Amino acid sequence: MESKINHDEVMEVCLLAGKIMMQSGAETYRVEDTMRHIANAFGNKPSHSYVTPTGIVFSIDGAGTKVSGISARSTDLKKVTIVNSISRRISSGDLSVKEAYHALKQVEAVDIAYPIWMQIPAAALASGCSLIMFKGGWNDFIPACIVSGLGFSSLVFFHRLVEIKFFAEILASLIIGLLSFFFVTNGIGHQLDKIIIGSVMPMVPGLLITNAVRDLMAGHLVSGLSKGAEAFLTAFAIGAGVAVVLTLY
Structure with missing residues (x-):
C-alpha cells in the first residue's frame, strides 16, 4: 500500500x-x-x-x-x-x-513574466528594429514603434475581454493596419508595407512554428500538427486584419 x-x-x-x-x-x-x-x-x-x-x-x-x-x-x-x-x-x-x-x-x-508596462515598450522597440531589418527607412522607425505599441496594447486588452485568442489577434492586426494607413496618409510615415510588417512582428507565432517543426521531426505527429494549426490560425488572423484595411483603402 x-x-x-x-x-x-x-x-x-x-x-x-x-x-x-x-x-x-x-x-x-x-x-x-x-x-x-x-x-x-x-x-x-x-x-x-x-x-x-x-x-x-x-x-x-x-x-x-x-x-x-x-x-x-x-x-x-x-x-x-x-x-x-x-x-x-x-x-x-x-x-x-x-x-x-x-x-x-x-x-x-508564481507569475514571473515581465509586467505589461515593460512588455509594451519592448514590443514597440522590437518592431522598430524589425522595420530597419526589413530595409525600412529610419524616418519610419518612430511611426512603427507607436503603431506596434498601440497594437500590442490592444492585443492584451482584447485578450482580457475575450478568451479566444484568435479574435484578439485579428482585432489587434486590424488596428495596426488602420494606424499604419493613418500615419502614411498624413505624412507621418512613408512606407506602409514596412510599417505594417515591423508592427506585427511581436504577434508572429515564431515559437509555435519552431516547436511544431521540431515535434514533427521528433515523430510527435499529433502535437506537431496541432501546434502547426494553432500557428496557422494566428498567422491567418494577422493577415486577415491587415488585408481588411488594405482592401477597404
Missing part, C-alpha cells in the same frame, strides 16, 4: 512538471523526456507518457494512469528552465517527492 501511494505521488510530480512545461511553451519531446527522468529518479518501474498541447496522459507500470488537462498556453521559457533545474535536482537526489511537488507548485503559482 505504501508503495502504491509513493507511485501516485511520483505521477503527480511528473504530471505537474509536464503541465507547467507545456503551458509555458516547451516542446513535446522535452516534456516527455523530463517526466521520464523524474519517474526514473524516484523508482525503477517503466513509465509511459502521451503528451499533446491540450492534455497529458502518464502511467507507471503497476501504479495506474493519471491524466492532466491543459487549457491555457503561453510563452514563458523561464518556467521551462526552472522545471528543468528541479528535474536535475531530483535526478541527483537532492529533492524528495514531497519537496519536488512543493517546489513545482510554487513555480506554477
